[in-house]
Amino acid sequence: MSDRRTGILTAATRVIARRGVRGLRVEELAAEAGVSTSLIYYHFGDRAGILRRTLEFINDRADRYTAERMSDSDPDDARADLEQVLLLELQDLAEVRENSTAWGELRASAVFEPDLREELARATHTWVHEIAELIGRADPAGTAPAHAAAAERLTALLEGLSVRWLSGALPLDHARHLLREAIAVELGRAEN
Numbered sequence: 399m400s401d402r403r404t405g406i407l408t409a410a411t412r413v414i415a416r417r418g419v420r421g422l423r424v425e426e427l428a429a430e431a432g433v434s435t436s437l438i439y440y441h442f443g444d445r446a447g448i449l450r451r452t453l454e455f456i457n458d459r460a461d462r463y464t465a466e467r468m469s470d471s472d473p474d475d476a477r478a479d480l481e482q483v484l485l486l487e488l489q490d491l492a493e494v495r496e497n498s499t500a501w502g503e504l505r506a507s508a509v510f511e512p513d514l515r516e517e518l519a520r521a522t523h524t525w526v527h528e529i530a531e532l533i534g535r536a537d538p539a540g541t542a543p544a545h546a547a548a549a550e551r552l553t554a555l556l557e558g559l560s561v562r563w564l565s566g567a568l569p570l571d572h573a574r575h576l577l578r579e580a581i582a583v584e585l586g587r588a589e590n
Contacts, residue, residue: 403441406431407455410448415499419449419507419514450517453504456497457521463493476535481581483532487556488563488574498560505557526553537585548584555580 409431413422424445428435442448464486487498508515530549534540540548559577562568 402433402437403451404455406433406438406441407452410452411456411459411496411500414452414503415496418503419511422448424448446511446513449504449507449511449514452500453514453517453521456501456504457524459493460487460497463491476532477581477585480529480532480536480585481578483529484552484556484577484581485574487560488570488577490570495564499564502557502561502564522553526550529553533584552577552580552584 406427410422410427413427413430417426422445424435424438427448428438431438438448442451464483487494504514505518508518526546526549529552530542530545533545533548533552534542537545556577559568559573563570563573
């Protein structure tokens with residue numbers, strides 16, 4: 399992806415996180431990105447194209463910061479990998495806060511925008527599938543349907559914890575603690 403497109407998508411993520419999807423105005427996005435509105439339309443076609451590409455950008459960025467941190471993990475400890483991948487979504491870093499906030503805004507707007515709903519469903523399915531694979535590595539005796547159900551529960555919980563943390567209703571440390579407990583329960587090893 400070109401630096402210019404990346405800059406526009408970074409700006410779009412920031413604007414959506416700050417103003418929501420309904421508050422996204424191409425003129426404001428252009429000003430935030432330091433480009434012309436015509437360049438935005440050239441790269442993305444229309445507002446729906448901006449939203450689709452921003453969603454992809456958010457997912458790619460989350461994959462990147464997760465992969466960067468995962469490179470330090472022990473490849474033989476599947477439970478630790480699962481825990482780390484999920485906990486990396488609860489970091490007090492500007493990029494993570496921005497990603498999580500924009501994801502929440504896009505998800506909320508999908509209620510009213512069917513095209514966005516389909517894109518979010520695909521992105522969510524991919525994320526759940528990736529988490530289910532990690533659960534499968536951590537719990538090889540379990541079944542694929544059980545792993546998929548656990549992944550649905552954990553990713554949904556993570557989204558809820560993230561919203562509560564970002565809105566100030568839940569301290570970050572407590573959100574991370576609750577997620578760790580849920581992982582232990584899902585893996586059948588609830589801590590005392």
